Amino acid sequence: MSTEAPNPGSLSRRRGLPRLDLRRIGRAALLAPSRDRLPDAIDHVAKVHRSHHPRADLDALRRAYLLxxxxxxxxxxxxxEPYITHPLAVTLILAELGAETTTLxxxxxxxxxxxTHVTLAQVRAEFGDEVGYLVDGVTKLEKVDYGAAAEPETFRKMLVATGNDVRVMSIKLADRLHNMRTLGVMRPEKQARIANVTRDVLIPLAERLGVQAIKTELEDLVFAILHPDEYARTRDLxxxxxxxxxxxxxxxxxxDALLREAGIAAEVLVRPRHLxxxxxxRLKRGELGGTxxxxxxxxxxxDADCYAVLGELHTCHTxxxxxxxxFIAAPKFNLYQSLHTAIAERPGGExxxxxxxxxxxxxxxxxxxIALGNPWVAPGDAGDTAEAPDGERADPTRPGWLSRLLTWQESAPDPDTFWTSLRHDLAQDAEVTVFSADGxxxxxxxxxxxxxxxxxxxxEKAHACIGxxxxxxxxxxxxxxRDGDSVQVLMAPDGAARPSPEWLGTARTAAARIAIQRWLAAHPSAEAATSAPEAGRSGSPAAARSAAVPGDGKAASQVPAVADEPGSEVRLAGCCTPVPPxxxxxxxxxxxxxxxxxAQCASVARMAKAGHRKVGVRWQHGDEGPSPDCRVTLVAEAFCRARLLVDLTEAIAQEGAAIVAxxxxxxxxxxxxxxxTLRLPDPAGLPGLMRAMQKVAGVYDVSRSAAQPARRPSRR
Structure with a gap:
């Protein structure tokens, strides 16, 4: 691998702009400009900036460069190169993307x-609180103060600052892009470490902020460092x-000819894929075709022209x-809008x-x-300085993924937990929108x-979720x-339910995982077997019976059963849920x-056939220990009618039983x-409970559940 990291898709070349000559700028940086004249070193930055913002006041840029x-x-x-070439390169990247003057x-x-010796107070005094906030947001924390936690805590600080102003992360992304372009001077092991963090954190953040131009180039640069052989093969293709x-x-x-004939004004381009x-x-399709x-x-x-183009393409092509x-009617979470389609030429099939x-x-x-400019001003012309109405942000990303990230990071005081959770959260590909019961x-x-x-x-109130x-x-x-689902969370009426370790296997968000892990760490004696609240497992009553909901912290071993082998942990089987007597x-x-x-459970025969040794057990008397809650699974057979579920659950609640699943x-x-599957405060109340359920209109039978023997598939 060469000493200079490959740079196949730079922003400057893609936008038709010349690459930044760092050596030329380094020399220009040493020339002393007059008091009011724009320094030669930032002349190119100024021209690019003015191409996006013709009315921009460049005095702040001049003073910032001089400092x-x-x-x-x-x-x-x-x-x-002189160090000043780095902030100049970062500023040019942002200028190319159309960032406004404060960001530059x-x-x-x-x-x-x-x-340097410059303090944050000096920056605020000379350039205002807004610039001071952005500079503070991207300033790293000192390793001498934070040690190994400096990097994760720096990212935490940047993310919190980004929650208030996304321009903080825009500057960080441009900073990382220039560092990745010049990473070839680093030792290979340091290149790999920086590339890994870029892949796991910075690229997903660029994706979520919609900065595709930075994201794609970072992806190619990381690809070249972490997978040089695959990179070389793809480049050759x-x-x-x-x-x-x-x-x-x-x-x-x-x-182009088709749209001109249809009278639709459009610009048709070929957009090459990045590496x-x-x-x-290639991984998806195997051999690559020319298209x-x-x-x-x-x-x-x-917008209407987009659909007109789509109609013409689908009419004249397959x-x-x-x-x-x-993605116009339903934009992506990162602001992206477009119509995507694929067409085949009828003669050749391309x-x-x-x-x-x-x-x-x-x-x-x-x-x-970056296209939004200052999130605290009203959207519109790039030169707008009017504040947004009612202090509302013009940045639509704030209510979504960023708000979630800012919420859960507060629950992760440990830097390692934060760093691991951040990478896990950013590893998710996209976003779905669901709706609560209140809309x-x-x-x-x-x-x-x-x-x-x-x-x-x-x-954390979700600890009491039972379905x-x-x-x-x-x-x-x-x-x-799925996108558009409506959800209604069912809570234990007494708030006694608790999370289960099994929940970690399905939780995808860092907020859920951290909350569950914190509770489990604080309650190490909680038994996983009693805390898997999965209500409504379609078409599988046995599965629903075996899935227990978090109870009140009493483990499955704390049951009224005394075994002939002292010291043995005793568990009540979830398949038949025995209760006294x-x-x-x-x-x-x-x-x-x-x-x-x-005794009549179908599992008994299977356990004996499998060679499990029988152990004598009996129900304990009241003076032998506490009488904890017991669980039982009941099956109600009924004729279909409206409100049957409501009436049955109400009858169960009136008997003092809690629904576990x-x-x-x-x-x-x-x-x-x-x-x-029900939790009974007293097993003696089971007969009365079954009678109460059978009195519900339409119910013609209520029975204890027992596991059914597995059926072998018949052979024809």
């Missing part, structure tokens, strides 16, 4: 407080394709239906992906939140479960939520425990079966 140059004077980068001013000064006739160009010309994108397509190296981009003026996505968007959508797709919109990462929704809605309804139907807590049978299982089944099977022939 940065004088304070960094004498400092050198590892590559040998802060980017010129972003290392002064960290690396791209170089080889460039030497051949590009079928996308031919198809784009046809699309990581080519690599992903797999890029996509056709159609830019129009109005659309690939599975590839169509409408398939090309097409992106259709307005020029405004294209700018936001490339630069994300509150809730953004969750793709793959989030009902556990995540419960904690997002109720915080959840999704779109009105009971669902397991492990159910993965049931006849019971015990079996020795792994770990020296004894599991207790009802519930399952409602789909009705058959106007009949339905309800299965409830």
């Amino acid at each position: 940065a140059e004088s304070s960094h004077r004498g400092q050198m980068r590892k590559s040998g 001013t802060a980017s010129l000064l972003h290392d002064t407080v960290e690396d 791209v170089v080889g394709q460039a030497a051949r006739t590009d079928p996308l160009v031919v198809m784009a010309e046809g699309v 990581v994108s080519v690599h992903r397509v 797999d190296f890029g996509r056709i981009l159609v830019l129009v003026t109005e 659309p690939i239906v599975s590839e169509f996505k409408d 398939v090309a992906e097409v992106l259709i968007r307005t020029h405004r959508m294209h700018r936001v797709a490339e630069t994300g939140v 509150q919109a809730l953004g969750l990462p793709a793959g989030a479960s009902c556990v995540d929704a419960a904690y997002a809605l109720h915080g 959840i309804r999704v779109n009105g139907r009971l669902a397991t807590l492990g159910t993965v939520l 049931d006849a019971v049978t015990g079996f020795a299982v792994r770990g020296g425990a004894v599991t207790v089944h009802r 519930a399952d409602v099977e789909p009705p058959r022939e106007q009949r339905v079966r309800h299965t409830y």
Whole structure:
């Protein structure tokens, strides 16, 4: 691998701008400009900035450069250039992306407080609180004060600052991009460490902030460092394709002619894929065709024109239906809007992906939140300085993933927990929106479960969750939520339920995982076997019976059963849930425990056949120990009618029993079966409970549940 990290997709070349000559700027930085003249070193930055913001006042940039140059004077980068070339390069990256003047001013000064004698108070005094806040947000914490925790705590500090002003992270992303471009001077092991953090933290943050231009180049630079062989192979494929006739160009010309004939004003371009994108397509499709190296981009003026273009393309070409996505009607969580489709040429069958968007959508797709400018001013012209109405933020990312991240980080005081949880949270690919019972919109990462929704809605009160309804139907807590689902969290009426270790297997958000882990750490004696609240497991009553809901902290071993082997842990079987005065049978299982089944349970024969040793067990008397709650599973057979579930649960509650888990099977022939796992304060109340359930209108039988023997598939 070369000593200089490859740079296949730089922002400057992609936007038609010359690459920044660091040596030329280094020399220019040493020339003393006059008091009012713009220094030569930032002349290029100023021109790029004025191309986006013609009315921008450049005086703040001039003063910021003079302070940065004088304070960094004498400092050198590892590559040998004067240090001032780094803040200049970072500022140029942001200028190319259209950042407003305050962001550029802060980017010129972003290392002064960290690396020079300049203080934050000086920055605030000369440039105002806004610039001071941005500089403070990106200033690293000292290793001498934080040790190994300096890096995670620095990121925590930046994220908190970003929650108030996303421009903090914009500067950090540009800073990391320039450092990655010049990473070749570092030792290989340090290159790898920085590349790993970039992959796990910075690239996902760029994706969530919609800064696609930075994200794609960072991906290619990380790819080159962490996977040099795959990078070289992909680069060779791209170089080889460039030497051949590009079928996308031919198809784009046809699309352009088609739209002109239809009277639709549009700009049709071929948009090459960056190297990581080519690599992903190759992994997905195997051999690459000529149209797999890029996509056709159609830019129009109005939203309605996007759909007009789509209609023409689908009329004159064969659309690939599975590839169509409408991100205009339903924008992505990171502001992205476009129509995605794929079309095949009817004569040759070449398939090309097409992106259709307005020029405004294209700018936001490339630069994300940077295109918004100052989130505290009203959106509109780049030169606007009016404050947003009622102090509202113009940044739509704040209520979603960033708010969730800021919430859970407060619960992670340990730097290692924060760092691990941050990487886990950022590893989620996308976001789904679900709605609570009161209509509150809730953004969750793709793959989030009902556990995540419960904690997002109720915080640590979700420890008492005993079930959840999704779109009105009971669902397991492990159910993965889809975009547009409505959720209603069911809580234990006495608040006595508790989380289970099994919940960690389905939780995707850091907020849920941290809350569950904190409770489990504070209650090490809680037994996992009694705390898996999955209500409504469709079509599987046995599964619902075996899934227990967190109780009141009493472990399954604390049961009224005395075994003939003193000191053995005694567990009541979840398949048949025995209670006094049931006849019971015990079996020795792994770990020296004894599991207790009802004598007529179908599992008894299977346990004996499997060679488990029988152990004598009996119910303890009141003077032999405490009489804790007992669990029982009941099956109610009933005729279908409205409000049956409501009436049954009310009858159960009136008898003082708590519902641990519930399952409602789909009705058959106007009949339905309800299965409830219940916690009884006194087993003597079981007969009365069963009578009360059978009195509910429509219920014709209530019985104890017993596990059924597994059936072997019949052979024909």
